[in-house]
Amino acid sequence: MKTYSITLLLLGTLLLTFSSCSGKKNNHVVATIGNEEIDASIVNRLVERDIYENLYRIYEIRLEATREYVGMMLLKRSADEKGISVDSVLASYINGHRLHDQSDEDLRRLLIDSLFVRYDANITLDEPVAPLIRTSQALTHTRGCLDSKIVVTEFSDFDCGLCSYMHKGYSELYRKYADRVKFVHSIFSAEVSPSARAAYAAGLQEKYWEMADTLFALPVAADSSTVMNIAMQMDIDFDQFVSDFSSSENVRLLSDNNAYLSSCGIQRTPTVLLNGHPLRRPDDLEYISTQIDKVLNEIH
Numbered sequence: 511m512k513t514y515s516i517t518l519l520l521l522g523t524l525l526l527t528f529s530s531c532s533g534k535k536n537n538h539v540v541a542t543i544g545n546e547e548i549d550a551s552i553v554n555r556l557v558e559r560d561i562y563e564n565l566y567r568i569y570e571i572r573l574e575a576t577r578e579y580v581g582m583m584l585l586k587r588s589a590d591e592k593g594i595s596v597d598s599v600l601a602s603y604i605n606g607h608r609l610h611d612q613s614d615e616d617l618r619r620l621l622i623d624s625l626f627v628r629y630d631a632n633i634t635l636d637e638p639v640a641p642l643i644r645t646s647q648a649l650t651h652t653r654g655c656l657d658s659k660i661v662v663t664e665f666s667d668f669d670c671g672l673c674s675y676m677h678k679g680y681s682e683l684y685r686k687y688a689d690r691v692k693f694v695h696s697i698f699s700a701e702v703s704p705s706a707r708a709a710y711a712a713g714l715q716e717k718y719w720e721m722a723d724t725l726f727a728l729p730v731a732a733d734s735s736t737v738m739n740i741a742m743q744m745d746i747d748f749d750q751f752v753s754d755f756s757s758s759e760n761v762r763l764l765s766d767n768n769a770y771l772s773s774c775g776i777q778r779t780p781t782v783l784l785n786g787h788p789l790r791r792p793d794d795l796e797y798i799s800t801q802i803d804k805v806l807n808e809i810h
Contacts, residue, residue, distance in 0.1 A: 558641040565638040576633050584625035640787045645774045649767040651718045654693040660805050663694040663783040668705035669731035670779045677726035679795040687802060698771045698779055702764045708737035710764055711754035715746045
């Protein structure tokens, strides 16, 4: 706790110093060249990602400090209810739940987790908002509530193991929020694979999501023969599919899309944006759902 307290005290001092100084001049102007003023927003855009990463590190420090403080309060409340000391509460829990591969600290965290539930404790600290990523020119496919102000955009690769693993969860999110949220998918990969070409070709016949579901369910990356077999089982014009799959123009469009998304700041798969802001934990469905709920509550 001492480390967190000192860190937070230093951060608070810096913020107070900044506030007191900012009152003495126009804080929106960071430099001048003669009579020309340079606005802070210009500089902020140049370093917005660095600023965000530092803000997030501060958030993590505050989050851990908050959790530690609330955890101590919960332990004290539990001890008071039982008429024993906090150390006795901890010792009783650790002795009664110890497994061969769990440390005392692991068990302490498990006890605090259970106390959060028991006493309906919640940490309401908001994490900083990630910089906006604009991908308006991307090749996309949409479903859900198409006129919704809330947009979840997924960038993934059919040949990516984590993307395939997460697809079932993303589909569950779609079913949960389909009537309130617009869902967007865009293919992003290092190269234009047979899977990407097949999904795009199927999309030209309004069968994108059906093909995507099948591709993500495959145990290994699909080759050209595999996707042709899949297409033959679908209710599509197979000759048209073969033509679109083989089209050099479509391959170019997919390749250009990969380059465009990379230039926009998409760096890995899966990447999930919520109203254009990347979510830090795209593999955590509970986290994504919580973030969607927050935005839903804000607009209603």
